[in-house]
Amino acid sequence: MDKISLREAFIAQLWRMYKLDIMLYLREFLVGETAALEYIATQPAPCTPSEISDSMRVSRARTANVLRSLREKGYVDMRTDEDDRRRVNVTVTDEGLKCLAEKHEFLADYFDMYIGEIGEENAGRMTELLKLTADCAPSLMERIMRERNA
Numbered sequence: 001m002d003k004i005s006l007r008e009a010f011i012a013q014l015w016r017m018y019k020l021d022i023m024l025y026l027r028e029f030l031v032g033e034t035a036a037l038e039y040i041a042t043q044p045a046p047c048t049p050s051e052i053s054d055s056m057r058v059s060r061a062r063t064a065n066v067l068r069s070l071r072e073k074g075y076v077d078m079r080t081d082e083d084d085r086r087r088v089n090v091t092v093t094d095e096g097l098k099c100l101a102e103k104h105e106f107l108a109d110y111f112d113m114y115i116g117e118i119g120e121e122n123a124g125r126m127t128e129l130l131k132l133t134a135d136c137a138p139s140l141m142e143r144i145m146r147e148r149n150a
Helices: 003-018 021-028 032-041 049-056 060-072 094-118 120-149
Strands: 076-080 088-092
Touching (some): 032 060, 032 094, 049 088, 094 120
């Protein structure tokens, strides 16, 4: 297969993957409420809205909306810092941890079935290819940005 055909076939398969139902569940962990909740839950200490915003690469206004929704659902607790009244500390609640656990369990069940479907050897090869992709992506983005700006 020539390079252009390979590129087009690769992009076509990525689009097919993007449209899979499972991607809806995976996207939750990348953007929006679940992503924020995951970040908050994995922090060793209370975090601030600005830290959440920075980690998610979204605006402060969007983060405020997400946090408001999570607070209304009882998934996070937000309190003014006693030592610095300008700082708001955000922590996950037990209900928030329960919500995340359910989402993690769903994904674990799905990927266990997926590995059973494609086989452990193929899953291992795919994992290596995904690792290779993630490892080389930052330098590729730097290169293309440099070449486009040259």
